Amino acid sequence: MDLTIDPALAHLMQEPVMARIIAGTPHPKPAVDWAGDLYLALLESIVSQQISIKAADAIFRRFRDLFPDQYPHADALLVKTTEELRSAGLSFQKISYLQSVATFTLENRLDHAFVNTLADEDIVQYLLPIKGVGRWTVEMLLMFVLDRPDVFPVDDLVIRQRMMRAFPDETAGLTGRALIKKLQHLAEPWRPYRTLASRYLWRWTT
Structure with a gap:
């Protein structure tokens, strides 16, 4: 894939963990309902x-x-x-x-x-x-529906589970507000394309 024509992917792949997830996950299809x-x-x-x-x-x-x-x-x-x-x-x-x-x-x-x-x-x-x-x-x-590009649904159970699997050392032993704060911090490098990052997390299986 030529990342020069996709600024969102090019940006996300600068972060090593997300780059690994993207490399092993099918690209999400457009899904504006x-x-x-x-x-x-x-x-x-x-x-x-x-x-x-x-x-x-x-x-x-x-x-x-x-x-x-x-x-x-x-x-x-x-x-x-x-x-x-x-x-x-x-x-x-x-x-x-x-x-x-x-x-x-x-x-x-x-x-x-x-x-x-x-x-x-x-x-x-x-x-x-x-x-x-x-x-x-x-x-x-x-x-x-509104196709906003920078949404990070940290309350979503699957997003939390995938983030904890992607960042096991950073999230070990954390629960509640401390975990949410850490996940939000870990997702900061994905701005302003956290919607696409979240969609990759949902599709990520390995």
Whole structure:
């Protein structure tokens, strides 16, 4: 691979550990979901919580089928009865969360013109008031919907495990906040391309 045409890879491979991971890992494919539709992605992320991908896909498809154009516009979603939404396979809790997303959308902006003016952390804080949406969820949206290049989801269990395997001496015996702080420090050389580094960590198996 000619790294001169890929500044992100060229930068990441300057760090020895990441260079080794990249050398032995298939390059992640582009994975921007929902064509940047943050509202739809928020709904899908809530439906997907704590269930398998196959089950989530089926439920989200049935949920979208409840609407004439298969798009759950916020005002249309909020007038759906609990019974109608339950028919798609949604739990009472997830229905509440979906309604929270819809209410937020009607009262706040999620369009690109606005969201693109916000820094990553500002977007996290902007969306956290939505019930059912946590930091990890927003970071996944930053990476895979908004295509932000420098996101490091340190709360992701797989990222933590792979980082500890990649840096065994540096992380030995660390737990809790001390571990998080160390992992964030170890990832600093990967700026401003920590999203790509994280995607390599997810794919890394050896």
